[in-house]
Amino acid sequence: MINLEQNMGREAFPEGAEIKPVMHHNSTSHHDKRQKESLIDENNDLEWAGTISIGTPAQSFLIDFDTGSSDLWVPSSTCTSSTCSSKKKYTASKSSTSAKKSGTFSIQYGDGSTVSGPINTDTVSVAGITATGQYFSPVTTLSSSFASEPADGLLGMAYPGISNLKQSPFFNTAFSQKKAANNVFAMKLAKTASELYIGGTNSALYTGSIEYHPLSTSNRFWQIGNAKALVGSKVINSGFQTIIDSGTTIMYGPPAAVKAFYAAIPGSAVYSGSTGYYTFPCNSPPTVSFNWGGKNWVVSTANFNLGRTSSTSSQCVGALAGQDLGLGNNVWLLGDSFMKNQYNVFSFAQNAVGFATLS
Structure with missing residues (x-):
């Protein structure tokens, strides 16, 4: 939201929005050399990471691909903190195509x-697709929580x-340079064969047609509206906005809406171990779904x-x-817990x- 205000002005905010930090839980063509990047399921579905250069x-890095942000960063060789010690680092002096920018x-x-x-x-370069003159940050400081992160850095999509760099993200740059065949990318997130x-x-990874839904915002998030949340066949919440975010591990909704959602699940309760979480009976799990029309x-x-809340619970x-x-x-954030269930397509076109x- 801070980036949105800086780049597009306060009038770009949706009604009721305010600046607060968002929890980050952590077809072949002549353009196609490889076009697909295998993703690794890290830390039991914490995040999915792949290699870029x-x-x-080329200097290689393991990267968390994040559809909820728009900047690329990796650790710099000049980072001396212990957080950087286990990560691969970018050395600008070793790259003939590196250029330092102001700011x-x-x-x-x-x-x-x-x-x-x-x-x-x-x-x-990502999946054989190369963008030249791409803006990014070789970061010199990383807070300690990144020490346990499996990825070296993050690439926003x-x-x-x-x-925050106020520049074109990687994919947009690659498409503008005619390196990507179509102005679209897609993700499959699973235990194995993620991509x-x-x-x-x-098309080998899905069956049937792709169900597209237009974005309800412009030049911001992958946000689609008119959503419904169902428990079984019953609509519990409706008419809300959803951001599809691969950089968030689970799903989040406004507290009052989520309270109403769990109220429809027999045996559910507030989970005392963590703010905002709820429990349900393990032996009678709900059938949860989302619908956009x-x-x-x-x-x-x-x-x-x-x-389980404990081994004996x-x-x-x-x-x-x-x-x-x-x-x-009125905005929900649907992360990997949602995205794992189907093939996800992000169309700038x-x-x-x-x-x-x-499939």
């Missing part, structure tokens, strides 16, 4: 974690309007269940939590998000 010659970059996430550093441009596909969709996209029992923790995200009182049934 920066510089000439500095910094960002703070909802758990209080921060990164900051200088601003550079260099050649960046949302719109330029929320870029980021650049410049189109991989097409089919019901079901969150599987396994993906809705974060585990009969109560399990739900993957939907109540959290005031500062995005307005149509300004739409699409879902398809996994």
Whole structure:
């Protein structure tokens, strides 16, 4: 929201929104050399990461691909904190295509974690797709919470309007340079065979047609409206906005809406171990789904269940939590717990998000 205000002005805010940190839980063409990047399920579905390269010659990094932000950063070789010790670091002097730019970059996430550093441009390659002169930050400070993160850095894949660098994100740069065949990318998130596909969709990973929904915002998030949340066949919440965010592990909604949602689940209760979380009986899990005017996209029992409250408990923790995200009182954030259930398509060409049934 801070980035949105800086880049587009206060009038760009949705009604009821305010500046608050957002919790970050952590087809073939002649353009196609590889076009798809295998993603690794890190730390039991904490995040999905893949390899990119920066510089000439290439320096490789393990990256968390985040549809909820728009900036690329990796640790710098000049980072001396212990947080950087286990991570791969970018050395600008070793790249013939590196250029230092004016200004500095910094960002703070909802758990209080921060990164900051200088601003550079260099050649960046993802899945065989290469963007030249790409803006990014080789960060020199990372807060201690990043020490346990499996990825070296983060690559944002949302719109330029929320870029803290105030520059074109990687995919937009690559498409403008005619490196990506189509102005679309797609993700499959699973225990195995996960994939980021650049410049189109991989039809081998889904069946049937893609159900597209137009974005309800411009140049911001992958946000679609007119959503419904269902328990079984009953609509519990309706008419709300949803941000599809691969950089968030679970799902979040406004506290009052989430309270009403769990009230429809027999045996559910507030989870005393953590603010905003609820439990449900492990032996009678709810059937949870979301709908945007097409089919019901079901969150599987396994993906809705974060585990038992203790090894001997009969109560399990739900993957939907109540959290005031500062995005307005009608906005939900659907992270990996939702995205794991279907093939997810992000279309700049149509300004739409699409879902398809996994094959």
